[in-house]
Amino acid sequence: MTTIDDVISRSEHRNIVSRITGLPVFWVFLAAVLACLSLTLLTDTFATSRNLFNVTRNFAFVAIIAIGMTAVIASGGIDLSVGSTVVLTAMVISVLMSGGMSFALAAALALGAALAVGFVNGILIAYVGMPPFVVTLGMLSAARSLAMVLSNNKMIWEFGPDHQLLLWIGGGSSFGLPHPVFALLALGIVMSLVFRWTRWGQYVFAIGGNEQAATLTGIPVKRQKVTIYMFSAFTAGIVGILMTGWLGSVTTNLGQSMELAVIAAAVIGGANLAGGEGTALGAVVGALLIEVIRNSLILLGISTFWQGMFIGTFIIVAVAFDRLRSRRT
Amino acid sequence: MSRLKLSGIAKHFGAIQALQGVSLEVAPGEVLGLMGDNGAGKSTLVKIIAGNFPPSSGTIRIDDKPVHFHRPVDAQDEGIEVVYQDLALCDNLTAASNVFLGREAMRRVGPVRIIDYPAMNRRAGELFRQLKSETRPRDLVRKMSGGQRQAVAIARTLLAEPKIVLMDEPTAAISVRQVAEVLDLIRRLRDRGISVILISHRMPDVFAVADRIAVLRRGDLVANKRTDASSPEEVTGLITGAIELA
Ligand SMILES: Nc1ncnc2c1ncn2[C@@H]1O[C@H](COP(=O)(O)OP(=O)(O)OP(=O)(O)O)[C@@H](O)[C@H]1O
Ligand SMILES: [Mg+2]
Numbered sequence: 001m002t003t004i005d006d007v008i009s010r011s012e013h014r015n016i017v018s019r020i021t022g023l024p025v026f027w028v029f030l031a032a033v034l035a036c037l038s039l040t041l042l043t044d045t046f047a048t049s050r051n052l053f054n055v056t057r058n059f060a061f062v063a064i065i066a067i068g069m070t071a072v073i074a075s076g077g078i079d080l081s082v083g084s085t086v087v088l089t090a091m092v093i094s095v096l097m098s099g100g101m102s103f104a105l106a107a108a109l110a111l112g113a114a115l116a117v118g119f120v121n122g123i124l125i126a127y128v129g130m131p132p133f134v135v136t137l138g139m140l141s142a143a144r145s146l147a148m149v150l151s152n153n154k155m156i157w158e159f160g161p162d163h164q165l166l167l168w169i170g171g172g173s174s175f176g177l178p179h180p181v182f183a184l185l186a187l188g189i190v191m192s193l194v195f196r197w198t199r200w201g202q203y204v205f206a207i208g209g210n211e212q213a214a215t216l217t218g219i220p221v222k223r224q225k226v227t228i229y230m231f232s233a234f235t236a237g238i239v240g241i242l243m244t245g246w247l248g249s250v251t252t253n254l255g256q257s258m259e260l261a262v263i264a265a266a267v268i269g270g271a272n273l274a275g276g277e278g279t280a281l282g283a284v285v286g287a288l289l290i291e292v293i294r295n296s297l298i299l300l301g302i303s304t305f306w307q308g309m310f311i312g313t314f315i316i317v318a319v320a321f322d323r324l325r326s327r328r329t
Numbered sequence: 330m331s332r333l334k335l336s337g338i339a340k341h342f343g344a345i346q347a348l349q350g351v352s353l354e355v356a357p358g359e360v361l362g363l364m365g366d367n368g369a370g371k372s373t374l375v376k377i378i379a380g381n382f383p384p385s386s387g388t389i390r391i392d393d394k395p396v397h398f399h400r401p402v403d404a405q406d407e408g409i410e411v412v413y414q415d416l417a418l419c420d421n422l423t424a425a426s427n428v429f430l431g432r433e434a435m436r437r438v439g440p441v442r443i444i445d446y447p448a449m450n451r452r453a454g455e456l457f458r459q460l461k462s463e464t465r466p467r468d469l470v471r472k473m474s475g476g477q478r479q480a481v482a483i484a485r486t487l488l489a490e491p492k493i494v495l496m497d498e499p500t501a502a503i504s505v506r507q508v509a510e511v512l513d514l515i516r517r518l519r520d521r522g523i524s525v526i527l528i529s530h531r532m533p534d535v536f537a538v539a540d541r542i543a544v545l546r547r548g549d550l551v552a553n554k555r556t557d558a559s560s561p562e563e564v565t566g567l568i569t570g571a572i573e574l575a
């Protein structure tokens with residue numbers, strides 16, 4: 001009897017086309033392209049350059065953090081605190097810059113704050129041995145609260161001497177592409193290489209595959225975990241800075257429930273919540289699909305209240321697919 | 330010359346006396362079968378030799394040189410490698426990646442160091458050939474049979490040209506054919522002059538490959554004799570306590 005696996009494994013050796021169609025990422029990408037095509041036909045608002053510009057930028061924000069989340073998920077963890085890290089970073093840079101600090105210094109300190117969040121997450125998870133879900137859920141609350149304290153819950157929209165620079169970096173564009181997309185491209189390429197070709201990348205997947213084995217073979221598992229959570233917080237920090245420049249003003253509800261869109265993007269892109277699998281490209285493609293669907297809801301005049309339903313359903317369906325896939329092998 | 334010499338090894342965990350006064354020698358290229366009931370102290374002894382924890386008292390000598398292990402790497406540095414009870418493999422990685430896990434081959438590209446997959450695949454392929462195993466370096470461990478997984482775990486130990494390989498129940502929970510494969514692998518290690526300590530509950534396996542058999546009962550070494558001078562009946566008696574000492 002021929003099983004699906006036999007077919008798959010045979011096709012793996014056939015040619016590059018069947019190889020590509022064997023990748024889940026390919027189908028997610030196809031879905032996104034199809035969604036774009038039908039939106040272009042169904043609405044006359046989708047394919048406008050203004051809307052495409054917005055979609056691209058929004059998608060870049062989710063995609064950047066989804067790459068960080070992929071590292072966490074591939075190592076067998078989860079980071080629920082990224083949305084709060086976004087707002088904390090945004091507040092730190094806003095408060096500092098409105099106080100007259102230069103962009104470079106304020107951005108460095110803001111990223112430092114993000115890394116500190118990841119460090120605390122990592123220490124509690126790796127060295128104290130607490131479950132990632134609990135630690136980062138607590139951090140989700142704590143970091144946002146800290147952002148409120150920092151800003152006294154007021155909106156900040158004046159960023160001192162480097163005001164224009166900040167707005168240009170986050171909200172401007174070059175060569176027709178919004179700047180966040182450049183950040184995404186750079187991060188995506190670098191992390192694709194890092195995941196595949198460095199020890200750090202290899203250990204992310206080793207820990208996610210079998211943490212006990214990783215420990216027994218002498219991999220510094222605890223230290224590695226701390227750096228993984230710091231990396232995910234770092235990606236959230238980058239987005240916090242870019243979003244500040246894009247919006248030109250920061251309020252304390254920035255990045256609220258963003259973690260769900262990010263996790264959905266990573267999981268749709270092939271990150272396995274049980275650990276051991278995930279790619280940077282997958283995270284990016286997953287984020288693309290989510291943003292296109294979200295945009296379509298708006299353009300088709302469907303109430304934005306449905307967005308949460310879509311993201312939630314996406315996560316559950318993606319995990320269900322994953323279950324089916326792993327049961328087969 | 331003895332490759333490994335244990336003298337008066339004892340270990341207690343709080344009030345539990347897991348091992349007492351264990352003295353044992355293993356020659357180069359010798360296969361020692363270590364047997365005993367559940368909780369007799371076999372794994373504890375292996376973990377002491379592997380440097381997972383120090384003995385409460387007693388000394389370890391490698392090639393007649395006293396050694397003190399504080400961490401597993403200390404033991405690795407002395408040429409001691411372990412195949413763990415649950416094999417300790419990452420299913421989501423390739424055979425070659427597992428063989429090299431934690432000691433990846435690296436190469437420089439400009440200013441950065443990247444993993445040298447071609448070199449790892451080549452070396453892992455060589456090791457599998459030496460072990461006469463059908464394992465392919467690029468295959469994911471997830472898709473492998475129990476025997477192939479054993480080959481991966483054993484190839485791991487060969488990477489560092491070990492003196493002693495410790496195996497904790499490598500033949501538990503695999504099929505008969507795969508057991509035969511593993512026993513062959515053990516013979517190959519022996520032929521290369523590597524000493525093997527094999528823990529097993531399976532009498533036929535131990536009698537098939539071991540040169541000598543040692544029996545632990547409640548932390549005491551109650552027998553240590555040549556396989557051809559013993560019999561399954563005697564060893565069974567020693568394990569259960571029906572025979573006091575041999
Ligand atoms: N880390 C530990 N802390 C406390 N007690 C321990 C520890 N490790 C082992 N023991 C105890 O030491 C004794 C010997 O255990 P050990 O695991 O060495 O037995 P074993 O011969 O390997 O048994 P099995 O055949 O079931 O694997 C047991 O009573 C066990 O409960
Ligand atoms: Mg044991």
